[in-house]
Amino acid sequence: MLEVHRINKRFSSGGIFKKNYITAVDDVSFSINRGETLGLVGESGCGKTTVGKLVLRLIEPTSGKIIFDGVDVTKLRKKELRKLRPRMQMIFQDPDSSLDPRMKIGDSIAEPFRLRGGLSRRVVGERVSDLVETVGLSPEHVNRYPYQMSGGQNQRVVLARALAANPDFVVADEPTSGLDVSVQAQLLNLMNGVKSDLALTIMFITHDLEVVRYMSDRVAVMYGGKILEVGDTEYLFDHAEHPYTRELLAQQSAEDYYVPEDDVNNGDGGCVFCSRCPFAEEVCKNKEPVMVNIGRDHQVLCHRV
Amino acid sequence: MSHLEISNLRVRFPTDDGVVRVTNGVDLDIEEGENLGLIGESGSGKTVLGMAIVRLLPGDAKIEGTIRFNGRDLLSLNEAEMRSIRGREIVMILQNPTNSLNPVLTIGSQIEEAVRLHSELDKERAKKKVVELLEEVGIRSAARRAKEYPHQFSGGMKERAMIAMALASDPSLIIADEPTKGLDVTIKRRVVKLIKEVTKTKSMLFITHDLGSAAEICDRIAVMYAGEILEIAGTEDLLNDPLHPYTKGFLDSLPSRGLKPIPGMGPSLIDLPSGCKFHPRCDRAMKLCKREDPPMIQKENGRRVRCFQYA
Incomplete structure (x- = not known):
């Protein structure tokens, strides 16, 4: 459609x-x-x-x-x-x-x-x-x-x-x-x-x-x-595979949730979520991830998968 | 003696279409250091109740009943006496910080105004206090941010600034009217956490329609419908074992609990139904409910419910 x-x-x-x-x-x-x-x-x-x-x-x-x-x-x-x-x-x-x-x-x-x-x-x-x-x-x-x-x-x-x-x-x-x-x-x-x-x-x-x-x-x-x-x-x-999706889901359900303190997007290069991501590594800051197909109709934009 | 004790509060507004009965005999009390949640849908009268406590209702409002704060009836005070309490001992955090902040003044100067109004601090010391307050509500680089204008603050940060302003006079009672309205999940969580933190040693009336936030912050929750308190209970009791059919319906209509709506709509406050205000929408309504006003019934654990089922 x-x-x-x-x-x-x-x-x-x-x-x-x-x-x-x-x-x-x-x-x-x-x-x-x-x-x-x-x-x-x-x-x-x-x-x-x-x-x-x-x-x-x-x-x-x-x-x-x-x-x-x-x-x-x-x-x-x-x-x-x-x-x-x-x-x-x-x-x-x-x-x-x-x-x-x-x-x-x-x-x-x-x-x-x-x-x-x-x-x-x-x-x-x-x-x-x-x-x-x-x-x-x-x-x-x-x-x-x-x-x-x-x-x-x-x-x-x-x-x-x-x-x-x-x-x-x-x-x-x-x-x-x-x-x-x-x-x-x-x-x-x-x-x-x-x-x-x-x-x-x-x-x-x-x-x-x-x-x-x-x-x-x-x-x-x-x-x-x-x-x-x-x-x-x-x-x-x-x-959910992406750390952000997981964070959202955790906030929705859990009593004790992880509250990220930094939500600044980095503008140039790297993953948009890396400054807030608890799993961010060096590669996340330097290289933009690409969308990966990880199963039937399930795509994730993350270096970790 | 309760910190705040409201009894038989009635607020009415005469209009061309008839008398709008916004609160109809509300009894509520807040103990020293207690956080009481007031939940209800739009038009249930919860904001008017909050405004009545700080006496900020428009002049045409007809108010009856008593509101005792530390034993003094606020409704009998004159404006000068009220001014010494409002903004000092009782402060209100209003919904929609964008409308509550002056767009042409810096955040710092607006908080400074609140600080100096209630203390003898000189300009220098007041400025320092402003930075401390901003730090307390979790704004980083507070000294720099204090010089910024409201439009440079995000929604969540504006809400923090409002909280800082409310804390300026070190009040003993805070009335927070939907402080998390319009905020994103993440930001809402942070603001809720902050409110919980800063009200540890204070009493608070937390007005909201967001049950999740109320559950996190409040010791007890009162449920308001068509200007009446239908149920009041400890937070755990209310969430796990709601008694009133309206409370049950309200919980069931939450997306997380199945999204089952309550049939019908809230009543017009001009033309309230006879008997129990909820009976036209209640699936357990009896003949009696239509005829007579149900009394508030005492249950175990200090719970109270306004429903004939429990009589």
Whole structure:
């Protein structure tokens, strides 16, 4: 469904005379199969949201290829891209800022239909009611404004609007991070249900390993702009190889955890994780590791394996 | 005498749509040196409860009940008396450090302000104290970092700076309102560890919806729902053997415990359900629950639960 091949994204900052570059995404490759959910986990600033935006080409990659259903998205012109857009949707972190505060819920959900055109008002109305039901809202919510709804309800609206475009592929960027646990549980269950009903392919971005375990078929672990480990979710949780993945897992479960004190990425040469890695050796500081295949669908970026 | 003793606290806000009943008869006490966790979902009234203690609620709030701090009723104090307690003996660590820090002042000068407000130190000594405080909360090269601005600090470091500021007056009671909100797992762990460390000799009300952090820091945990305390118990007891159906549902909805949601939504604080506030979502609700308010029932180990099942 989606194949990402060696994408990079550098952001520039600084003045006219001296430009600084920040590499947000560094040579990242992965693929997502049709009907699969890939979880992308990492801490804030690791570049996971940037990957999500790149995949949908909401921002332009510095280099690399993104193939969506056989089409190289990075090469498309604006017009062609616009045609493809409805098939790829994104759900953002903060539902309150994803919705127009002056637009009624029903109008927000109807907007994708209106943009497509060719549907009568009655049909649009019916579709909207169907979607409202699908995401577990009640019909009276249609006439409300976002401020009259809770965060969890608004995130359902955002989901309904994403589904209105009839997408094949959805990027969900921390869709539940601002929500309460019981609301989060409702929404994640809903997303799983919708995913299997509509045969969606999902890229699920989060920093919560427990959530990713529940939501994804495969997991990619990101750190410092790089993917450090990819594998089948259940397998990876039991057989993590990369020290960073292990550290994350240990923090999630153990009472007594190792708390790393140094989280500075080293920019030039060497492994991105080496300054924080308890097993770092000389080679880790000098030579960049390459992705190694160590089993069925399990890849690790580490000198030690 | 408890260090802090809240009894029958009611906070209401009159609005155009009706009266918003945010806390409905809250009884809580914190012993000297105890860390009490207050967990609940958004809108359960936990932040308002924290704000009520330091008397920082907006002027239109209607407050009833008593809040005794070392035996003195805070609600009966005038503003000048309150000012001698707030920020000195009781300090609050607010959520979202980015909004709590002044972006145009250096971190050091903001902490220095807190230091000098509560002590007679001269400028030189206050500056030294600032560096000591920053070191205490684990900021390296503290003297240099003190000269930096909030935007040069990461989220976790800003939270540390907030904690340093809270410690400036050496308070005996800290009210921490979601200090770990929005932080990454790793950073959250570090901040939690730090809070645990610096509150060893202090009392604390730790307000959060993150049960993991509360479990690590708190001696006891109170569960709040729709402005009421539904259950209060020692941390171990609460986690291993929750009594109230809401506490059970809350625990079950955690990703690590199966992600089973509680059906329905929290009630509107304007139009609260009759009887037990949780009964419309409770799978064990009886007729009685709809009709009458359940009383707080005493159980073994000093546990208390507000549910007819245990009557």
